[in-house]
Amino acid sequence: MKMPKSKRRFCPKCKNYTEQKVEMAKVTGKRGSLSHGSIQRARKRGQGRGAGNKGKWGSKPAISKFKRTGAKISKKTAFKYTCKVCNKATQQSQGFRTKKVEFV
Ligand SMILES: [Zn+2]
Incomplete structure (x- = not known):
């Protein structure tokens, strides 16, 4: 346009x-991956345990919608x-x- x-x-x-x-x-402000060091620190504090990644730590979701790169040809203004x-x-x-x- x-x-x-x-x-x-x-x-x-x-x-x-x-x-x-x-x-x-x-x-701006593209989110980086959480560093391995901060995951270790969370473990020491007793966080980041249990099933799933608790929205933050540990395992990553199997299929991410961000993996579908190039799915759309238009971008938002x-x-x-x-x-x-x-x-x-x-x-x-x-x-x-x-x-x-x-x-x-
Ligand atoms: Zn003005």
Whole structure:
């Protein structure tokens, strides 16, 4: 889809409609695997025992939905709107699926 580089939009800080810059928000904070050391420490504290992984430790689920890589060809948008007046940024509340975003 085509998206304008700037858009007139409501700014909650200015409480008014202002010109805002549109860009794609960076997806950060990808979750890493829990290190072996922290699992060992949990065992010493008496945690992480029993059946299953208790949502955190030990065994991993047999089939993860994240294993199905490339199942979908579209991705959800996450637009970041930066107000040109107060320079505050807000993020799109509800993303939608699209194959490609083009800023024009
Ligand atoms: Zn503003």
